[in-house]
Structure formats: C-alpha cells, structure tokens
Amino acid sequence: MGRIVVEVMPKPELLDPQGKAVAGALQRLGIDDFSGARQGKRFELSVDGEVTEQHLVAAREAAETLLSNPIIEDVVAVTAVAE
Numbered sequence: 001m002g003r004i005v006v007e008v009m010p011k012p013e014l015l016d017p018q019g020k021a022v023a024g025a026l027q028r029l030g031i032d033d034f035s036g037a038r039q040g041k042r043f044e045l046s047v048d049g050e051v052t053e054q055h056l057v058a059a060r061e062a063a064e065t066l067l068s069n070p071i072i073e074d075v076v077a078v079t080a081v082a083e
Contacts, residue, residue: 002051004059007077008068009040040076043067051080 010016019038026034045062047055056078063075 001083002047002049002055003081003083004045004047004051004055005077005079005081006043006045006059006063006067006075007040008043008063008073009038009076011072011074014072040073041067044081056080 010019016038019036022039023034023037026032026037043063045059060075060078063078064070068075
C-alpha cells in the first residue's frame with residue numbers, strides 16, 4: 001500500500017492565531033530557540049499498490065479543490081512516502 005502526504009499552510013500574509021498560540025506556549029515553557037510558529041494541516045492519502053504519477057496528480061487536484069481553502073491556504077507539498 002502506498003501513501004501520499006499533502007501539506008497545507010495558511011497563506012503567509014494572513015494571521016495565524018493557532019501558530020501565534022503555539023509560539024507563545026513555547027516561550028512560556030522556556031523553549032526560546034524559535035522566533036515564531038505557523039500551524040498547518042497534514043493529510044495522508046492511501047492507495048492500493050505503489051504511488052504513481054497519476055496518484056500524485058489526483059492528490060494535487062484533491063488538495064487544491066477539497067483539502068485546502070485556496071483563498072486563505074496554500075498547498076505546499078504533495079509527496080509520496082516510502083513505507
């Protein structure tokens with residue numbers, strides 16, 4: 001069985017309240033190595049057999065039409081993952 005990972009992030013120009021909350025929590029925990037944080041979404045899609053180029057194209061289409069809101073989010077990666 002193959003797997004495809006789709007990563008979606010808020011557009012850089014938009015506010016990211018969840019990322020801001022994570023950044024604040026890191027500071028409160030004494031983890032001050034990071035200057036900021038942004039939070040996105042990750043989807044794992046399974047296919048029977050090995051991932052083909054056709055699967056990746058279909059995953060990209062799904063990512064752009066269903067898995068993300070193109071007004072406020074960017075699809076940043078659609079990749080096959082080795083098992």
